[in-house]
Amino acid sequence: MYDNEFGEIKLTRRIGMRSITARWRNDVLCINTSHLVPIGEIILFIGKNREKLRILRQNALRKASPEIHYRLGQRIPCLKGDILITAIKYRPNFTGYKCDKDGNLFIFISDKDDINTDIKQKAVSGALKELMKRTAPHVLIPYAWEVAQETGVQPKEFVIGRGIRKLGHCTSKKVIQLSYMLMFMPEELVRYVICHELAHLTIMNHSPQFHSLCNILCNGKEKALEKKLKGFTFPILK
Ligand SMILES: [Zn+2]
Structure with missing residues (x-):
């Protein structure tokens, strides 16, 4: 038929x-x-x-649609690099993370554990978040200052936020908070979120004036980037 x-x-x-x-x-x-x-x-x-x-x-x-499932040897992209999931000789039930002196990022699990179990999958997801929390001050903050310099709009300070849903926030004291979760996003989306918050330094609301300013800071790509941002899936378990 x-x-x-x-x-x-x-x-x-x-x-x-x-x-x-x-x-x-x-x-x-x-x-x-x-x-x-x-x-x-x-x-x-x-x-x-x-x-x-x-x-x-x-x-x-x-x-x-494909769900998040971690495997050994997998590389998870993050801002300015990627994270390698790998097994090391260690006691069972171990999950850890590391940033080596060259800035390479790792998630380690014990070679005695099966990565496919629910418990291990959750542990890897948790370790990924911890690793990004640790790395964000050294990667995300300098990057945010780069973007600020490029656009010519400077906040008083950038700080790392712990929010998962709220990716950015601009306070009345001109401090911009950026979630460590941005570390999982491609650079163009991170830049977009930063530009959105930078635009808030001038206009606090989401009026048409705000969006036209934001659009200028995003080189005319605000709408396209917003669409991409909405379609983005974080590589972590809910
Ligand atoms: Zn906003």
Whole structure:
């Protein structure tokens, strides 16, 4: 069976089945019904339930989207570098992190542990956050000053915030707080968040004037960057 919108449909006939059921599997619409139901009726069923089938499809795709899963040898990008997840000879249940003297970043797990367990996955996620909290003052703050210098807008101070949802904040005392979580983002998005806060030094609200100033600081890319920011997934477990 074929549908103009949904493409190839997998039809399975089951003896004794009274109703028509539909579900999505690997983005293929699967219809189950008995031998007695004529094709015309199935086409009618699809037509009547088109909107429902669309929603079902969206939900199925969302569920199928790749989830965060850490593995050994994986490199997780972060601002100005990446983080390598690796095993070391150590006692079981160990998870640690390190920034070596050259600035290379590591997450270590014991070679006696299985990284695929839920507990270990959570431990790696936690270690990643700790590592970024430690690294942010040395990487994010200097970078923020670079951006400030480039744009010619200077705050009194940049400080690291611990918020997960709130990526940036500008106080009335002209202090800009930047979340350590920015460390996980690509440079252009980090720069965008910094520019947004720098624009707040002049205009505290989110008026059209604010956005036009922010857009100037972002080289005319404010809207595109905001869209990218909304679509960004942090490489940590919720
Ligand atoms: Zn704002």
